[in-house]
Amino acid sequence: MRRVALFGPPATGKSTLARWLSTELNEPHTDLDDILFTPEGPLPLEEFRRQAAEITCTDGWIVEGNFSKLADVVWHRADTLVWLDFPLPLILYRIIRRSLRQLAGREDSAQARRLTWAAAFFARQSLLRTAIRKYRANRPRYARQITETAELGVEVVRLRGPREVRRWKRQTAKGPAESHLREAARHTTGP
Numbered sequence: 001m002r003r004v005a006l007f008g009p010p011a012t013g014k015s016t017l018a019r020w021l022s023t024e025l026n027e028p029h030t031d032l033d034d035i036l037f038t039p040e041g042p043l044p045l046e047e048f049r050r051q052a053a054e055i056t057c058t059d060g061w062i063v064e065g066n067f068s069k070l071a072d073v074v075w076h077r078a079d080t081l082v083w084l085d086f087p088l089p090l091i092l093y094r095i096i097r098r099s100l101r102q103l104a105g106r107e108d109s110a111q112a113r114r115l116t117w118a119a120a121f122f123a124r125q126s127l128l129r130t131a132i133r134k135y136r137a138n139r140p141r142y143a144r145q146i147t148e149t150a151e152l153g154v155e156v157v158r159l160r161g162p163r164e165v166r167r168w169k170r171q172t173a174k175g176p177a178e179s180h181l182r183e184a185a186r187h188t189t190g191p
Contacts, residue, residue: 001080001155001172002027002060007142008084009066010131011094017084017165018064024173025062030055032065032074049073068138068145075149082157083146088135090161095127 002025006018015031022029035051036042043051053073055061063074075081099120102112120127150156159165 001025003056003078004062004080004082005074005078006062006064006082006084007066007068009086009091009135009138010127011091011098012084012086013162013165014064014084017082017169018062020169021172022062025060027060027062029062029064032063032067032070036065036067045069066134066138068142071145071149075145075154076152078149078154080155080157081146081149082159083142084165085139085142085158085160087161088132091131091135092128095131096121099127 004018004021004025004027006014006021008014018029018031021027032048032052035055036048042048048067049070052063052067052070055063056074056077063078065074067074098107099115101107102115103117103120105112118126123129146156146158157168159168
């Protein structure tokens with residue numbers, strides 16, 4: 001595992017997991033949001049695709065972001081695709097908790113500095129409403145695209161909650177060969 005694409009809804013821990021993988025695998029980490037959103041505004045799609053493709057044409061990388069429209073230049077070039085597919089109630093709880101921390105000034109980030117009460121909770125395009133809308137709209141499309149990606153030989157890892165993330169991290173930290181041997185032994189030996 002040297003080329004990892006990681007995606008999932010907001011507040012699922014994408015950045016935390018991507019940074020951990022970057023350290024664990026000793027590969028560079030890129031958040032696609034950092035490429036797309038410039039001080040002058042979002043990049044045009046063609047330029048965004050070009051820059052993403054430039055990153056993923058190297059031997060090793062960890063890329064995070066919810067941009068399935070870049071599947072051909074990110075997902076299909078990965079050796080592992082990680083989908084953080086958490087339940088909606090957990091996502092909403094985490095968005096509320098993180099937004100309240102940011103609004104209270106306990107978290108400093110570019111997003112936190114731009115966040116307002118309306119943007120977090122009350123506006124038509126608030127973080128909460130957007131999360132619900134995108135969760136419902138994107139999950140079926142993601143499932144289809146993941147099937148296509150897996151058919152190209154990319155290993156797909158679908159993690160459905162924090163407990164599964166912790167378990168996967170323990171397996172990954174032990175090294176891929178040792179994890180597969182341990183998993184195989186668990187399935188071939190009885191209790």
